[in-house]
Amino acid sequence: MAVGDVFVHREEPQEAFQHVDRAFRSADVAFANLEGVYSKTLERAPSAGVPVIADPVHASGIAASGINVASLANNHSLDGGTLAMLETRSLMQANGVATAGAGEDSAAARAPAVIDTDRGRVAILAYASVFPCGYEARPGAPGLAPVRAHTLYSPWETNEWNPGLMPRVTTVPDEGDMTDLREDIARAREQADLVIASFHWGDFTRPFVLTDHETRTARAAVDAGADAVLGHHHHLLRGIEFYGGKPIFYGLGHFAFDLPGLEERLQKSAYLGRGDARLRRESARRFGEYKIGARDGYPLLPFHADGRLTGFAVLSYGDGVLRAGFAPCVLGPDNSPRPVAASTPEGKEVVDYLERACAFEGLPTRFERDAFAIEGVAVTAVTPGS
Template sequence: MSHTEELRIVAIGDAFVHREEPQEAFQHVSRAFRSADVAFANLEGVYSKTLERAPSAGVPVIADPLHASSIASSGINVVSLANNHSVDGGTLALLETRSLMQVSGVATAGAGEDSAAAHAPAVVDTDRGRVAVLAYASVFPHGYEARPGAPGLAALRAHTLYSPWETNEWNPGLMPRVSTVPDEGDMADLREDVAKARERADLVIASFHWGDFTRPFVLTDHETRTARAAVDAGADVVLGHHHHLLRGIEFYRGKPIFYGLGHFAFDLPGLEERLQKAAYLGRGDARLRRESARRFGEHRIGAREGYPLLPFHPDGRLTGFAVLSYGEGGLRTGFAPCVLGPDNSPRPVAASAPEGKEVVDYLERACAFEELPTRFERDAFEIEGIAITAVTPGA
């Protein structure tokens, strides 16, 4: 089926370009992105010179607006601004970032000048129909959420509960069972947002910044519950991000849920120095370092030799982009394996090659860990010369 006969969506997880040659970030994938009707990314940072650090920010992810043009030139035409870094430079910087994207032809979702704007979808009209994209954050510092009279992001929160695994004995210090209770107001807003978008669009995508980035493969009950609630409300696709490591994929009521697309081109130059300066994520006194080591283990964020822009566990170099094609034959779902080298520019790799096999093997492990019945057919088709692994519901 040719591009003219189908509506094609590609989607990546976290993206933020902050490097000496920003136009090189997407050099290996931009042709595929430009071939799509909708190319989505979570914009994990702020492009602005109007900065006032949010008091609750951890380590701000901020770059000069000169780097922002790399997003639109890559072919990306929709971004989520709902994440834990979107208000790092204050609300004026958030709105400047939003304006920079929109002026360059990139639609935005998930943040705005008030709660109504933050909950409004990005809408893309294509030759084969209208696509609406909604975006929410479940992970963010206090105060980043939009309110009726204040800028910020669209929140999808939950309250965390801790209970003992064994109810018939005392066992002080044992790791607890963790469960969550959704914020009913946020869930009601989600259902209303999706229903309104459904009335305006032929296809509705819901994006969520969520999950536990300290461990591989794990999905919280908040993620699975929220993803399925979005589909029940009328969403056709669910896209998750924040984990920095790929997560599993499932089909619910025939709709694809990409629980974690990882990071794609996510530049964090000099992060270790910035962490030390802020005494953040375990940087500080000896007690904080010990607690951080116990909390993160080998997945502790920090400098990685040979990867100056990517301070994550080596598994974080395994990435890719989702591919969704809607045509006369229905939905075709796929994933394009990519790897991140020392230049932090994602490079597509066929699943039949050793590097591509590693990516798809990792996805299969993620699905098996959470018992998601999903099948992967390696190198099933191509787009713009890039080998795509087909993703289908399992038994």
């Protein structure tokens, strides 16, 4: 099972996953992207935006959830400095949560988390494409595993001048990072029955859209030998496709991602449009209704209402075949994900949203609603379309 961004920072941390923990504990592997730092050894990274940091006591919410693998490759994993990241990693591991995507040097950051199960060995690799400068690991320095790309801007029409028009955006992969990715997957392939690649990537300012970096990198990972790809960072669900018969979950959104007092923290940092009048106007043009900010009735979740639609991916392996599903969930005012069957109005809204995301990007994927259940949680089967 796999979810997107998680960070527990609330008065009762062990209640964060109360509606899904039985299902997670039933899985051989339950994966999440840990979007923040649990540490008392803090030194704010100079390039950090708004740090996502909490006292280690809140990590009990992760440890009690049934999650047993966490990615540390994201744009908040070094907000408190390298020592805080390493302390977070040690804390997770001490609580039975394997980690991938960050470490004491580049080799450690690129190493997979390996889980032995009754049905074989699973290796999970984790990378970030979205992160502040300086968060990347180097041969002699701690950090995260990067998969970067250079961004190019060009006009939509090449036969006319049109100053100020929004450009066409394309990307060129960092060849060194892509070589590392292929080598990492090949090494993991030698030691595991299943290889899963996780990426923190994408444009969180708009719904549905996928960048060329996401589709290119996901397919390159499959070509290199990955059995499935998991994406996160968008805070809104993204489409799902099958490439070479392998499932790619482009964006699992956030799952239980607590951001108490975020508006005040944004104001202090003059971040994401919290600055002078010019910055506010530019932010309004950039984000529109998807601007991150306080939402009435949702004190821990300052995202657009679409961000309350979530769920978890389900991957099952047998007879040499990997099958995919998705369990719809919704986030209420308590910010604890609650499973909903696709046959209910709430569950229908989640699966309808996934279908819209697939249609927007032309991903031919079928959804068989409420195909089966796990620990009482209804799962929609996800299969290739024509």
